[in-house]
Amino acid sequence: MTDNEIVVIDGVPATSLERTVVDVALGARNFAQALTAFDCALAREADVEAIG
Secondary structure, three states, X not given: OOHHHEEEEOXXXXXXXXXXXXXXXXXXXXXXXXXXXXXXXXXXOOOHHHHO
C-alpha cells in the first residue's frame, strides 16, 4: 500500500475511497456487485485516475 492510498478520517487511518472500491470490487461475487461499488464511488467523486 502506498502513502496516497491512506487517509485519516477523524484521526483514524483508513484506506482511501479509491483503494477501498478496488478492494471491494475484487471481492465481489459478480460483475453487478463490482459495478455497484464503482458507481457509488464515482457518485462520491472518486478520482478515476487513482483507481486505474
